[in-house]
Every structure is written in structure tokens, then in C-alpha cells.
Amino acid sequence: MKFVSDHEQRRLAAACFERSGLTLEQLWLRYFALGGADSLLDLDAYVNGLAQLAPAQRDMVAHAVNERLDELTGPPRAPYSRLERWAKPRHGPLSALVGLLDGAHRAPPERLPALVAEAGRALDVEIVVYLADYGQRLLVPLSGDHAAAQQAALDIETTAAGSAFRRANSVVTRNGERPTLWTVVLDGVERLGVLEVVPTDDSDPEDPLLREQCRWLAGLLGHLVTITTQYGDGLDARRRRRNREFPAEMLWHSLPPLTGATDTVIVGASVAPAYDLRGVGFDYALSENTAQLALFDAGAHRAEASLSVVEALSAYRAARHDGAGLAEQHRAVAAVAPGGGCLTGVLAELDLRTGRLSWLSAGHPAPLLVGDGHATAASGRTGPAFGTGSALPPISTHHLAPEELVALVCRGVTEAPNSSGEPFGRENLIGFLARDAATLLPPEAARLLVKAVSGHASDVFHQDVGVLLARWTPGDDNVL
Known part of the structure; x- marks a missing residue:
């Protein structure tokens, strides 16, 4: 475990409070709603460095400030009195999922392919995202410009990527420069597309653990595609082969x-x-x-x-x-x-x-x-x-x-x-x-x-x- 000193926690919390745009009364109301037990005067003295609070009360102040920062800008956040060492994983499947989830916060839809590629690096793989067009005839890559993506679309009926989509599972191909894993992208149970996954560390794409980790990543991506499409047109435009009246x-x-x-x-x-x-x-x-x-x-x-x-x-x-x-x-x-x-x-x-x-x-x-x-x-x-x-x-x-x-x-x-x-x-x-x-x-x-x-x-x-x-x-x- 790693500890934050009382003084350092108070200093950083006060700095984050200043960024939050909250009045002292608004901060106290949020703190009180979380179960805070100290008065408005105690809170005033704490943020101005005139008094100290108990660790549990300091953590509730930090949480009240962080909730507001999440509404506005996200990190950096006010620290808590005790932090797990390496609270955010740096490599592996959890790092990939957390990275994708954190990166998608306030991200426009068209940023998702880059976020997935970054998450893939935590798994030592290269990833390209393909989404099915609305006619469910082709799988369209999200990389490159719109015209190039339409030209590079894969047929659902005749390709390995299409087989993964049709059967809602994973397929491995070895006929290219490197072995490739194709895994379906699902939002719950609805098929949205596939991931093209190429290992960069000589891993075998048949490895059950890698396939399972990519399935987790594809499942999270499926939810994010559906959610972000509701407030942006970037992914929707890629899935259209023609306009709708x-x-x-x-x-x-x-x-x-x-x-x-x-x-x-x-x-x-x-x-x-x-x-x-x-x-x-x-x-x-x-x-x-x-x-x-x-x-x-x-x-x-x-x-x-x-x-x-x-x-x-x-x-x-x-x-x-x-x-x-x-x-x-x-x-x-x-x-x-x-x-x-x-x-x-x-x-x-x-x-x-x-x-x-x-x-x-x-x-x-x-x-x-x-x-x-x-x-x-x-x-x-x-x-x-x-x-x-x-x-x-x-x-x-x-x-x-x-x-x-x-x-x-x-x-x-x-x-x-x-x-x-x-x-x-x-x-x-x-x-x-x-x-x-x-x-x-x-x-x-x-x-x-x-x-x-x-x-x-x-x-x-x-x-x-x-x-x-x-x-x-x-x-x-x-x-x-």
C-alpha cells in the first residue's frame, strides 16, 4: 500500500476544489450527501489549511470534488488517504479494458478505432475494427478515409471475417503474412462487426486465453459503438453504403x-x-x-x-x-x-x-x-x-x-x-x-x-x- 500524507492530501484536494468551480456551500452539500459528518465551518478551515479532518472525512471531501471533476474535465483527481500501488494496470487484459473504457469517456465515436488499437497494444496485438453495413452484406474497416474504407470492405458471405460474423464467434486464418484472429463484435447479442487481431509477439492466435481476452475487448467495444452512435454520426456514416431518405x-x-x-x-x-x-x-x-x-x-x-x-x-x-x-x-x-x-x-x-x-x-x-x-x-x-x-x-x-x-x-x-x-x-x-x-x-x-x-x-x-x-x-x- 502507498500512503498520502495528511498535508499533501489536503493541498491537492484544495487545488482540485479550486478547479471544480464549486462554491464552498455546494462542496459541503455534496460531501454531506456522501455521509460527511463535519460542519461547513470545519470544511472551510480544511480547504484553507487551517484545520485537519479525520481520514474518512478527508476521503469523502476528495470524492465529492472528484465527482464534480468527472462531470467537467476528468483527471487529475484529488487523492484519497490510501492508494493501491499501481492502481491502474500497465499491461495485460485489464489494462486493455480499462484503457478503452477511460479513453472512451467524452470521446467522439470516430475516436473508438484508435482507442481499440491502443488497447490492443496492452495485449501485444494489432487491431483493426470492421463494422457491418446496414444491409449486412459487407464489413467496412474503420481505418483510413471513407472512400478507401469502402473499397477495402470484406464480403460477409465469402471471407473469414464474414464467417466470424455469420457464426458469431472467432476464426483464425494463416494465409497472410502473419496469422490473424477474427472475432465478432457484439453489443449484448447483436452482431455489429468483427475485430482483425494480429499478434505482435509471436503468440498463436489459436491460444484460448488470447481469444478470450479479445472477446472481452470486442464485447466492451460493441457497447461503446452502440452508445456513441446515439450522439455522433462518425460510425454511422461508415456503415452506410448509400443515403437514406x-x-x-x-x-x-x-x-x-x-x-x-x-x-x-x-x-x-x-x-x-x-x-x-x-x-x-x-x-x-x-x-x-x-x-x-x-x-x-x-x-x-x-x-x-x-x-x-x-x-x-x-x-x-x-x-x-x-x-x-x-x-x-x-x-x-x-x-x-x-x-x-x-x-x-x-x-x-x-x-x-x-x-x-x-x-x-x-x-x-x-x-x-x-x-x-x-x-x-x-x-x-x-x-x-x-x-x-x-x-x-x-x-x-x-x-x-x-x-x-x-x-x-x-x-x-x-x-x-x-x-x-x-x-x-x-x-x-x-x-x-x-x-x-x-x-x-x-x-x-x-x-x-x-x-x-x-x-x-x-x-x-x-x-x-x-x-x-x-x-x-x-x-x-x-x-x-
């Missing part, structure tokens, strides 16, 4: 992450066109015992459709936040839906303790159930579209088997035509779900389904495409 921008900002999971359910979604989305939206809410799901479809690819979907999402969430069940959720959405039956959708609720699925359909195809290599429509009756009358669609139920998948799919999937006018079709949808969705994680299955539909339609959309998948995983302790 107002309707798509509004709708995208109303959607939740494409992936969500707990230990008993995995949810994955995908929508297209990524940069011109107009008429499809989804939502979900996961809790200890329940997964609530919703998919809305405003039909034709029209600018005004996005407003209908955003209003439906907002009404649905407001009712759900109030604890409303499916019937009340339907009434809330119907109250804001435009007339003419142009807004359809499915609302569903999954009991994660029993696997009981309850759902209602408003002018929309029934959920599809996928398990044991088969995909079939859930049995139940479909009601009228939202806003076409007061009749409540019937609520149907189905008991899922463990690992069974629920698929909510908009009409644009089956109706998307190719250049000859031939639709993608229900048979192709059923075949994909039965063949691929049962073995892939829901977010990857959703991505590939939308990619297949987009390819069939040559990326020409008369209706938007959207899918929301949920797999019940009772007893699964490691979903992603």
Missing part, C-alpha cells in the same frame, strides 16, 4: 436491435430494402417469463407507409408498457391505423416457462412454426386489418416444443417478383425455413432469408420485406 430514417430509428436474447429465447429480425425502408416494422420485448413479438406491414412501397408503421409501433409499445394483453394492444394499434385496410400485422406472446404461444392476426398471414425439418402455418383464424372495424381478431394458441421456431413474415417475402414476374412464393419460404432456419441462429436465418428474397427480386422492391424469428430455448445457457 426521410421515411426510411424515421422508420429505422423506431426499430429495436436486429437481435435479442435471454437464456430461454433468441430473437432475430431482418428487413429490406435497408436504405429505403418504407412499410415494414417489427418489435419485441423480452423478460424473465415472456417474449412479446409484433410485425406490422403497410403494404405497397410508399413514402406515407412509414408514418403508419411508426404510429403502429408507438401505439403497440405504449399499450405493452402499460401491461396490456394482446386484445388491448390490438385496440391501441387499430385506433391509430389508417382506413382502407392498408395496415396489417401479427401480435404474439410466448410464455417462456411453458412454451405456450398466443397470437392474433389482423389481415396478415399466420405465424409459421418450424421444427423437425418442417415448417407449417399455425392453426387459427385471421381477423380484419387494423382500422377496418371494431371486431377483435380471435386469439389462437399453440404449445411450442423446445427449440421450435416461430416465424412472423410479411407478404413482401412471398410476393416479391423476379424480372419475369415470378414471385418468391410460399413454397420457397417454407423450403428455406424447413431446411436452413432450424439449424441457424435466428438472426443469421433472418439475414439469409431476406438476402435470398432480395436476390430473387434483383433488389427491386414493390413491397418491403421483413421477417421476425423467435426460437424457444428452455435450459439453453449459451445462446450466442
